Amino acid sequence: MSQGLLFIVSAPSGTGKTTLIKRLVECVPGIVMSRSYTSRPARPGEVDGVDYTFVSDEQFTEMVEGDGFLEWAHIFGHRYGTSRSAINGYRSEGHDVVLVIDVQGAKQVRSRSDDAITIFVLPPSHQVLETRLRQRSGQDATEEELQTRLETARQEVAQSDGYDYVVVNDEIGRCVEQLQSIVVAERSRAAVVNETVDEILSAFQVIGD
């Protein structure tokens, strides 16, 4: 069996990437979304093994020291990481895997898995992103906090040219179809389908002998 593909999806906060990838995984057979490990406690309603794999601080440190993460980061005082053995497990069983991680995490993974396929999701415009971030922040966020988030988004968008693919999330159904096309195309790469070619070629040889 050939090894599954590894897709990395990054997008500025407010682009709707999580909804998008959940829809993609529902539509496309043979692809799973990777679940992050985190050292933070579960919030009410969160389920271990569904939302995250929750581990203690000590367990997380052990995994870091044992090179158990493809990437990990501190976010708001807690640690989040992508388990190397979980990803390798899926892939060796022939499943494609999609990781939803930020620009820094994507860089870490690419440095360790040079066959990773990277996709950047853009908001349709600056204005839409600002509106979404305002809605999401609610009334609590100050104008300054909002500006900081927009500046972070700007810096992330500026790094999108290092990605293999760029898609715009203007309409979720259309954007899911575009992501689906990218998965189908990557599964059609000559390097990936070599087994099929070999089968057909060997039939020629058997008959030609």
Added chain:
Amino acid sequence: MSQGLLFIVSAPSGTGKTTLIKRLVECVPGIVMSRSYTSRPARPGEVDGVDYTFVSDEQFTEMVEGDGFLEWAHIFGHRYGTSRSAINGYRSEGHDVVLVIDVQGAKQVRSRSDDAITIFVLPPSHQVLETRLRQRSGQDATEEELQTRLETARQEVAQSDGYDYVVVNDEIGRCVEQLQSIVVAERSRAAVVNETVDEILSAFQVIGD
């Protein structure tokens, strides 16, 4: 306007590539199939500018000497070629172009257009190809001629690993969808959609100033 993409499709004779690409071009907006130039006379029912662009031997030679072809070849005593200026014309107007040419022609084009995207179409099996070739040859072909055609197909299939993508024409509707996905994915390449990124980024900068 960004330049259109150039797709090259090759397949052994009997794979059904012409039907496949006609269907693709009907389904996908913004992509045209390139028409070959030939020095052979039109057959009954063939229309100049629809089936081929028919030129005289002298005109063909002039185009060869003026480096007017992206690729050209002798086939059964006549010459066939892909006009460089026709392809460049389509692409500069933003249209994607698909060329249906053989393995040798594909090599010539790639050496002159390193941005060409190459797709190889496989028959579903050796047996299906043999059946199709027998049907197409009719009763005129000797067993030896058929074996020669199968050997040519084998040599072509063996070169499919030099292509970017490999698809299997097991069922035409499914295969057209797969080709469509490859076109959509290639249109999503970061290098191709840079204008969108630039637009969104410049909106950030205008507002950030």
